Amino acid sequence: MVRLSCLENIIRIDVPEGEFRIQLSPLPTGRTRLTFRAAFRAQQPSNGTWWSSWDCDVSTTSVSDVLVSDVREQRSKFARTLADACLTEK
Structure with missing residues (x-):
């Protein structure tokens, strides 16, 4: 969900x-800065929490596309990282 x-x-x-x-901040150039903060929580066996943050400046018309793309990419990246971490714990 x-x-x-x-x-x-x-x-x-x-x-x-x-x-x-995600914080949206208008820039004087007419672009928008997206400041992402992410927290990922692993289930057992590690039960760890990982944080990530990044910024990107985008044209105001592409904000929604970048939001969707970055969130999707980071979720996939976390899933791969977690899978690797679980393999090394075994």
Whole structure:
């Protein structure tokens, strides 16, 4: 299940394995800065939590495309990283 909430310039996306918090900030150039903060939570056996953050400046018309792309990419990256971590724990 995915939950999405928006409050002013903050978007929060909750996914089964973690959450994303994205701040949208208008830039003087007419572009928008997206500041991503992500927390991923592993289930057993590791039960660990990983954090990641990154920024990207995009044209205002492509904000939604970048949001979808970055969230999808980071979720896939985390799944691969977690799978590798679980293999090394065995």
